[in-house]
Amino acid sequence: MSAITRVGGPASRMWRGRPALSPGALKGETVWHALIPVAILSLVILIAPVLAPYGGTDVNPVGALQSPSPDAWFGTDEIGRDVFSRILIGIRTSWFAALGVILLGTIIGGLIGAIAGAFGGKVDMVLMRITDLFLSLPAPVLAIAVIAAMGPSLRNTLIALSIVWWPWYARIVRGEVRALAARPHAEAAQLAGVSRTRLVLKHLLPGAAAPVIVTMSLDVGNLILALAGLSFIGLGAPPPAPELGAMSARGLQYLFGHPWVPIAPAAAVALLALAANLLGDAINRRLDQRTTR
Amino acid sequence: MTGTGPVLDVQDLHVTFASSGGDVHAVRGASLQIAPGEVVGLVGESGSGKSVLGLTALGLLPRKPEPRLEGVVLLDGLDMITATDEDMRARRGTDISAVFQDPMGSLNPSMRIGAQVAEAAGGATDEEVAEMLAATGIPEPEHKARAYPHELSGGLRQRVMIAMALSRHPKLIIADEPTTALDVTVQAKVLDLLAAASRERGVALLLVTHDLGVAARICDRIAVAYAGRIVEEGTAAQLLQQPHHPYTVGLLASRPRLDGSIAGGDLPTLPGRPPDPRLPLAGCAFAPRCPAADAQCAGPLAIHVNGERRNECHHPGVLTRWPEGGPHAGRRDPILLKAPNPVVAPAMVRGVPPEPAVVVRGAVREFERPKPFPFAKRPAPFTAVAGVDLEVPHAGSVAIVGESGSGKSTLLRMIVGLLEPTAGDVTLGPGAPPQMIFQDAGASLTPWMPIGKQIEERLAALDVPSSERGARVAATLEAVGLPAEAQTAVPRALSGGQRQRAAIARAIAVPPALLACDEPVSALDVSLAAQVLNLLCHLRETLDIALLFVTHDLAAARAVADEVVVMQRGEIVERAATEDLFTDPQHPYTRELLAAVPEIHAMAVPA
Amino acid sequence: MGALVLRRFGALLAVLFGLACIVFVLQTVIPSDPARAMVGANASQEAVEAKKAELGYDDPLPQQFTQYLQRLAQGDLQSSLRTRNEVTADLREFAPATFELAFSAFVLAVAMGLGLGLLLAGGGRAGRIIRIFLIGGASVPAFLTGLLLILVFYSWLGILPASGRVGDNFIVPDGPTNLLVVDSIIGGTPDLTLDALKHLILPALTLALLPALAIARTLSTSLTQVEREDYVRTARSKGLTERTVLLKHALRNASGPALTMSGLQVGLMLGGVVVVERIFAWPGIGLYIDQSIAYSDFPAITGATLLLGTAYVLVNFFVDLTQAWADPRIRTV
Amino acid sequence: GSAEKTDSASSSSGDSKTLRIPYLADMSVPDPDVFYDIEGNGVILSQYEGLLKYKAGTLDIEPNLATEYEVSDDGKTYTFTLRDDVTFHSGPKMTCDSVKAAFQRRVDVDQAPAWMLADVKSMTCENATTFVIELKNKVTPFLHYMASSWGPKVVGPEAIETNAGDDFGQTFLETKGDGTGPYKLSSFKRGSAYTLTKNAEYWGTPANFEEVILSITPDMGTQRLKLEKGDLDVILHGFPASELESLPDSVTVEKQDSLLRLILYVNSNKAPFNDPAVRAGLQSTIDTNQLVEQGYSDTAEKSTGIYPPGLLPGEPKLPYTPDPAKAKAAADKAKTKKLTLAYSADESGVQRRVGELLQAQLKTAGYDVTIKEVQLPTVYGWAENLEEAPDLAIMTNTPDGAHPDLWASIMFSSTGGLNFLGAKNEKIDANLGKAISLPPEEADPLYKEIAQEVIDDNKFFLLGDVKNVFVMQDSLTGLSNTPAYPWLVDFAALKRGE
Numbered sequence A: 001m002s003a004i005t006r007v008g009g010p011a012s013r014m015w016r017g018r019p020a021l022s023p024g025a026l027k028g029e030t031v032w033h034a035l036i037p038v039a040i041l042s043l044v045i046l047i048a049p050v051l052a053p054y055g056g057t058d059v060n061p062v063g064a065l066q067s068p069s070p071d072a073w074f075g076t077d078e079i080g081r082d083v084f085s086r087i088l089i090g091i092r093t094s095w096f097a098a099l100g101v102i103l104l105g106t107i108i109g110g111l112i113g114a115i116a117g118a119f120g121g122k123v124d125m126v127l128m129r130i131t132d133l134f135l136s137l138p139a140p141v142l143a144i145a146v147i148a149a150m151g152p153s154l155r156n157t158l159i160a161l162s163i164v165w166w167p168w169y170a171r172i173v174r175g176e177v178r179a180l181a182a183r184p185h186a187e188a189a190q191l192a193g194v195s196r197t198r199l200v201l202k203h204l205l206p207g208a209a210a211p212v213i214v215t216m217s218l219d220v221g222n223l224i225l226a227l228a229g230l231s232f233i234g235l236g237a238p239p240p241a242p243e244l245g246a247m248s249a250r251g252l253q254y255l256f257g258h259p260w261v262p263i264a265p266a267a268a269v270a271l272l273a274l275a276a277n278l279l280g281d282a283i284n285r286r287l288d289q290r291t292t293r
Numbered sequence B: 001m002t003g004t005g006p007v008l009d010v011q012d013l014h015v016t017f018a019s020s021g022g023d024v025h026a027v028r029g030a031s032l033q034i035a036p037g038e039v040v041g042l043v044g045e046s047g048s049g050k051s052v053l054g055l056t057a058l059g060l061l062p063r064k065p066e067p068r069l070e071g072v073v074l075l076d077g078l079d080m081i082t083a084t085d086e087d088m089r090a091r092r093g094t095d096i097s098a099v100f101q102d103p104m105g106s107l108n109p110s111m112r113i114g115a116q117v118a119e120a121a122g123g124a125t126d127e128e129v130a131e132m133l134a135a136t137g138i139p140e141p142e143h144k145a146r147a148y149p150h151e152l153s154g155g156l157r158q159r160v161m162i163a164m165a166l167s168r169h170p171k172l173i174i175a176d177e178p179t180t181a182l183d184v185t186v187q188a189k190v191l192d193l194l195a196a197a198s199r200e201r202g203v204a205l206l207l208v209t210h211d212l213g214v215a216a217r218i219c220d221r222i223a224v225a226y227a228g229r230i231v232e233e234g235t236a237a238q239l240l241q242q243p244h245h246p247y248t249v250g251l252l253a254s255r256p257r258l259d260g261s262i263a264g265g266d267l268p269t270l271p272g273r274p275p276d277p278r279l280p281l282a283g284c285a286f287a288p289r290c291p292a293a294d295a296q297c298a299g300p301l302a303i304h305v306n307g308e309r310r311n312e313c314h315h316p317g318v319l320t321r322w323p324e325g326g327p328h329a330g331r332r333d334p335i336l337l338k339a340p341n342p343v344v345a346p347a348m349v350r351g352v353p354p355e356p357a358v359v360v361r362g363a364v365r366e367f368e369r370p371k372p373f374p375f376a377k378r379p380a381p382f383t384a385v386a387g388v389d390l391e392v393p394h395a396g397s398v399a400i401v402g403e404s405g406s407g408k409s410t411l412l413r414m415i416v417g418l419l420e421p422t423a424g425d426v427t428l429g430p431g432a433p434p435q436m437i438f439q440d441a442g443a444s445l446t447p448w449m450p451i452g453k454q455i456e457e458r459l460a461a462l463d464v465p466s467s468e469r470g471a472r473v474a475a476t477l478e479a480v481g482l483p484a485e486a487q488t489a490v491p492r493a494l495s496g497g498q499r500q501r502a503a504i505a506r507a508i509a510v511p512p513a514l515l516a517c518d519e520p521v522s523a524l525d526v527s528l529a530a531q532v533l534n535l536l537c538h539l540r541e542t543l544d545i546a547l548l549f550v551t552h553d554l555a556a557a558r559a560v561a562d563e564v565v566v567m568q569r570g571e572i573v574e575r576a577a578t579e580d581l582f583t584d585p586q587h588p589y590t591r592e593l594l595a596a597v598p599e600i601h602a603m604a605v606p607a
Numbered sequence C: 001m002g003a004l005v006l007r008r009f010g011a012l013l014a015v016l017f018g019l020a021c022i023v024f025v026l027q028t029v030i031p032s033d034p035a036r037a038m039v040g041a042n043a044s045q046e047a048v049e050a051k052k053a054e055l056g057y058d059d060p061l062p063q064q065f066t067q068y069l070q071r072l073a074q075g076d077l078q079s080s081l082r083t084r085n086e087v088t089a090d091l092r093e094f095a096p097a098t099f100e101l102a103f104s105a106f107v108l109a110v111a112m113g114l115g116l117g118l119l120l121a122g123g124g125r126a127g128r129i130i131r132i133f134l135i136g137g138a139s140v141p142a143f144l145t146g147l148l149l150i151l152v153f154y155s156w157l158g159i160l161p162a163s164g165r166v167g168d169n170f171i172v173p174d175g176p177t178n179l180l181v182v183d184s185i186i187g188g189t190p191d192l193t194l195d196a197l198k199h200l201i202l203p204a205l206t207l208a209l210l211p212a213l214a215i216a217r218t219l220s221t222s223l224t225q226v227e228r229e230d231y232v233r234t235a236r237s238k239g240l241t242e243r244t245v246l247l248k249h250a251l252r253n254a255s256g257p258a259l260t261m262s263g264l265q266v267g268l269m270l271g272g273v274v275v276v277e278r279i280f281a282w283p284g285i286g287l288y289i290d291q292s293i294a295y296s297d298f299p300a301i302t303g304a305t306l307l308l309g310t311a312y313v314l315v316n317f318f319v320d321l322t323q324a325w326a327d328p329r330i331r332t333v
Numbered sequence D: 001g002s003a004e005k006t007d008s009a010s011s012s013s014g015d016s017k018t019l020r021i022p023y024l025a026d027m028s029v030p031d032p033d034v035f036y037d038i039e040g041n042g043v044i045l046s047q048y049e050g051l052l053k054y055k056a057g058t059l060d061i062e063p064n065l066a067t068e069y070e071v072s073d074d075g076k077t078y079t080f081t082l083r084d085d086v087t088f089h090s091g092p093k094m095t096c097d098s099v100k101a102a103f104q105r106r107v108d109v110d111q112a113p114a115w116m117l118a119d120v121k122s123m124t125c126e127n128a129t130t131f132v133i134e135l136k137n138k139v140t141p142f143l144h145y146m147a148s149s150w151g152p153k154v155v156g157p158e159a160i161e162t163n164a165g166d167d168f169g170q171t172f173l174e175t176k177g178d179g180t181g182p183y184k185l186s187s188f189k190r191g192s193a194y195t196l197t198k199n200a201e202y203w204g205t206p207a208n209f210e211e212v213i214l215s216i217t218p219d220m221g222t223q224r225l226k227l228e229k230g231d232l233d234v235i236l237h238g239f240p241a242s243e244l245e246s247l248p249d250s251v252t253v254e255k256q257d258s259l260l261r262l263i264l265y266v267n268s269n270k271a272p273f274n275d276p277a278v279r280a281g282l283q284s285t286i287d288t289n290q291l292v293e294q295g296y297s298d299t300a301e302k303s304t305g306i307y308p309p310g311l312l313p314g315e316p317k318l319p320y321t322p323d324p325a326k327a328k329a330a331a332d333k334a335k336t337k338k339l340t341l342a343y344s345a346d347e348s349g350v351q352r353r354v355g356e357l358l359q360a361q362l363k364t365a366g367y368d369v370t371i372k373e374v375q376l377p378t379v380y381g382w383a384e385n386l387e388e389a390p391d392l393a394i395m396t397n398t399p400d401g402a403h404p405d406l407w408a409s410i411m412f413s414s415t416g417g418l419n420f421l422g423a424k425n426e427k428i429d430a431n432l433g434k435a436i437s438l439p440p441e442e443a444d445p446l447y448k449e450i451a452q453e454v455i456d457d458n459k460f461f462l463l464g465d466v467k468n469v470f471v472m473q474d475s476l477t478g479l480s481n482t483p484a485y486p487w488l489v490d491f492a493a494l495k496r497g498e
């Protein structure tokens, strides 16, 4: 890059249209609208055990493979468990599983990204080469290999997914931290005598929060789908765990005779992903507006 | 329809954007005519609706949020308000074209220059493109036509923009801040080119700018915009010599001039801010800021037309000179800040001359250049600062001027310790470590942290006991002229000028021995700039802070500095006391710099 | 550009080496014993030990690693426990089908992503509805999509075949490329080409769906961003039609993130082939992996992982270069 | 040009020339001396023939390539009279030498099925049609080996001579074949399809279909849709029992007996089931009725004895009766109530279903059961570390042939190949050792003793006798199969119409 272009011009480019002393971040209708489904979902997840007429592995007395009826809202599965109850509890399992992987990914990735971004130089180089390595590999294929190696279990599946998931977050966090570190505010803070840790924690990392949140929300759907796909090829949560992906994958053989068995959990996956995606999308557009307006 | 009438005839234009915080009235009844071949300047503070007016004429207002348009905008007979998209599109390029502010952003980064010019010309051969480029003074036009925008300098890019704007011989060019992003010397050349091109070809030019000096340099006529209206209009000479509207007087006064200094005094400033574009206006919009306003000013608008001249002041000509004294009159003595700080206060012994704030000896800074390919030999490093000696006396004020890329910022960053010099020494005087004010105030504040917290951080770093911090933060904010609420505000919630004050507040919360300022006002419009410059000078006086001040604005340098240093290609080419430098420049480069300053020569200083 | 290619190529080699390391680590942690699996259920403990020694599983790790690398360099991926063939040979047999499928899916995904992205970027109510539809669509597991597609297009409409690469009334040519569509064109057998294409549609569509949505979303986001760029305004100020502005100015500059996304989506596709090839009985690497999993055939799984990983790395290498082509700024950095 | 096969009539589905059958997965290799799985036995058994075979629908042995056999009084020498009208697919006539060479190949290749000839001392050809095998010691079930699905097959000279290479033709037989059966292997495309073409020179009743296409169709849903549409003829296994009812009328379902058995293994090498009393409690914990009914609908029956039905008439009856109180009492003595239950992965998920049901049953007794799915190689590894192996395992097994020894010695002996959880019982081992060389009337009481021992020892629970379920076009007739050949119908006997 040759000449440095001045960012100059009238300051209005940066502050126009913003009311003085307005409150902050996630304000705006779009986000609130999208929060409603997620809020309802969270509530369902919280009180799922209470809502569910039966336990996740309990048998509904109406019998096996019964079609939906007032006694079994979404019918029963091949061994007579109540599909509705299982879905309620499955949403919980899937949601927590997805959140688990995402959180683990965020923590590992965030840590690595923050360290790389904050230290720069050699540390950055080494950490980012490792991250790049993981990023340059096809995550699902790698996950399959890892689970196949460790043996399928929900725990192993989650570990494998976390292993392939964190690099995204490392990348995002590092990118943001680097970008922020190059901004004058980081230098200004440094000149103000702020310690290195505080600089990273208070002046750099919070800036990465927004893109990370967006990615996290978009990832919920992806992860549940990934779990479903793994279950389908026999590498998912072991039975009888009411995990939505596994329920749908294992129920697939009943698609023609007893369609509710695979379709109901798949619809729940879609619903879950839709809610998370809507929120992510809304946050995304909101942040987008904030940064470009 | 064509020929005799104005190329652009704006009558009582209203542009309103519907936004979530209420309707934004960007333009509120502006009227403006431009005759064929005429060069008209449109000046005014930020947010006065200049760009919106230009874009309306182009039919290029953003679609989201949807603007509401009222009035008439006749472009060579076609009403751009009622015209269909297709009609407007057909006029663009042929009847009207544009040059925008940021030459980097305004060119498609992934398309060769030549292709973009050819496209603007509605199809052209390579030879024709080369000719067009050559006509705007681009060297080696055939070669440059094959370049991508990022491979050209800012000045060249803007010339390309101009070549594109001229390519189809339009009747009117709208140039929106075409030179703001350029270096002073380049700025002058580009301006002259625009003016020459439009005069030679008889193309009318609407030059949108916030700098009266820029307008004065080339315009036949100047229109002054305020709060979405044209408040004064006239020939350049009339308007500059005998402004009738107090706002014009204020604008003129707050421009630091090459012949003026504020050593001791203040740059006159326009107090206050333009009205909120979301609020309805009754009467004169400028009244709240006007020293000559009275009850009448709240009444219906008074519009005076007299031949070429037109103004909307209730008492035209009442103000010939902006009254002395800026907004800081009452806040000259920030006692609390001066209170000796046991940890950081310089051990001053009466009688002994204080040590200089900083001494730089033979400072060199090199930057490694990337290898062109993996196993290549590393190319010789790039020398940004090539052996600089510099001394800033205790509580002194030194300005560094010079072209873009001459190493000014690099030098500053070495001085404050953000960069290690490759060679040479930087010796800091006693006192609190140096602080720095950046060009982009917004970017120099942590976006999510309240201003108060950011100031407190610095206090904490210097071991100011936590019990004292609150009071000190409040006092500092007051000292820089920020309201107390700013303490809890995040930077985004402040205006550009306020943000720069906040940055200054943090820097002086514990007065440093040296305050390095890297173009602290170039991102602000004239009146805000003057306010900030004043503030810096006051702080220097009251707190004994030495100022090291980087700028490319020589007038600003003259206003604040005791001594000026001229840099070129990493070296100091001239160094002199301010007065000497301006009256008797030695180095040819200094002379070139001085000549390029857009100065209002014709203007008699209002007495 | 030459320098860039060289630099990226260096990175490519490093990544491939890293991939090899990861696969080696995986191989050493597998709980099931390949030697045991290889000699079968009834074999004696001694036979297992002998096999272990033969395979070098009782050497110290560093030695195993160098041996492993040496074997890799010679293209030796050991033998599959299930098919008892050299994994390399198996992969050679299965790869063309996957290549054909993934490539078609990729083309389809990019095409659909482009179309949908442009639609989405159009904004308005229609855009919002499409957006919701896309998000919903992006949430259906591929195996369900696949079966439902078969149900509709095969069982109900009867216009497309349900599974396999080709109808069994066709003689499948023996090369030269083993890509059926290509081979049949070379061989001048249009009816086979048509049949092969018909077989491709549903699996490719299933595989392409999620990536297409992701690409569409990325493209529309970056298009909306580019729309706000000054040069788009400049283009308009030249009096260009909206179409020209969009296609000539906005799209190319917005393509960067979408390209990156396309490259990344190839990773998802390669994971997706395991599911899709199983549903559509598509005789490719995915099916090979699926069957190998059921057999804990670890040499096969790791071999296939290596192959898919390499393919992915290569694809992204080319995506990188394409991106540099699309954005001249990258070339010089 | 056209790539279609010359005979374009074969393109339409439901014709009389092509039989279309799906496989859920690739078979291992079409080499009879290596192959030891179930999926793929159709490819082996319609290409290759042994000296004897099981008669359709029974457990009786009948002649095949040998017209007669004779066993010496000491039970060590077997003399087979071979057919003289048999030719190999590659052309040459089958002679005693070819048979000997084929048997020798099995020994040389020395893969899993080689054990059937492990006791052979010598093989001689007295003349072109008289093949004599001398054993080292008496092996009563030896004739069953000859009839077994995995028994020695007569492989032709293409593999043994022309393409022998240095691996006894194993490379050749990975994709090609040379046998004597009603079908020859005309193409073997791994992952896609295997094609068998009618052997016009077949010595026996010629096959009805010109061609059998076995296509790899791993998803049962896809198989079903293709079957409904008429693009597949018979689904041999894996069809979910609960979905049978929803099939259209154009499809018939045949449920036939098989020797396949659903078994629960108990790990007696660690707590809690190293305590015989706790193990015994399982007898009253397991509700076999429920497992079989819900797991299999009516595609399996509750097991009544230790041996597959028909192998040992008069064997002791299984005494399992659910009794919650007893179950709980026994479970209370358990050192730990945390159990792991493994099941081997299968396509129709039936073992998982049983596992889940069993999990629920164990839960009522107070156990806390974790289920996991395992693949076969993992199962083989259990024996090496029994402490780490699961507490319980569900598996479906079949004996190699219809003889008690073929079941008991592989399942219950301490060294049995299917004794995955290392159950040890000296009495059983001793009895098995004795019984193998005794004539049936003396051996049977020993086998019954063994059965009683298995019942009392509670290390194996026999849960269900699983049926072969063939889902087929109702236009197909001539279904013929035998319980000893799981998942298999005689391709050659099937025909369309009539």
Ligand SMILES: Nc1ncnc2c1ncn2[C@@H]1O[C@H](COP(=O)(O)OP(=O)(O)OP(=O)(O)O)[C@@H](O)[C@H]1O
Pocket (backbone or CB within 6 Å): A010, A011, A012, A013, A016, A017, B017, B019, B024, B025, B026, B027, B044, B045, B046, B047, B048, B049, B050, B051, B052, B053, B062, B064, B065, B210, B277
């Ligand atoms: N797209 C828009 N949406 C909402 N408000 C807008 C939009 N564009 C401009 N405005 C508002 O209209 C007013 C006038 O803006 P305009 O850009 O014309 O000012 P300007 O005089 O060109 O200022 P500057 O010197 O900063 O360029 C401002 O208050 C601005 O916030």
Ligand SMILES: Nc1ncnc2c1ncn2[C@@H]1O[C@H](COP(=O)(O)OP(=O)(O)OP(=O)(O)O)[C@@H](O)[C@H]1O
Pocket (backbone or CB within 6 Å): A002, A004, B367, B368, B382, B383, B384, B402, B403, B404, B405, B406, B407, B408, B409, B410, B411, B552
């Ligand atoms: N971190 C860096 N790495 C490489 N080159 C740099 C770096 N910082 C500055 N330079 C180069 O050093 C030269 C001097 O830069 P510097 O920012 O000091 O110039 P300046 O005089 O402040 O210019 P401007 O007026 O445009 O701000 C420029 O050519 C610039 O490209």
Ligand SMILES: [Mg+2]
Pocket (backbone or CB within 6 Å): B050, B051, B052, B176
């Ligand atoms: Mg503007």
Ligand SMILES: [Mg+2]
Pocket (backbone or CB within 6 Å): B408, B409, B410, B518
């Ligand atoms: Mg600078």
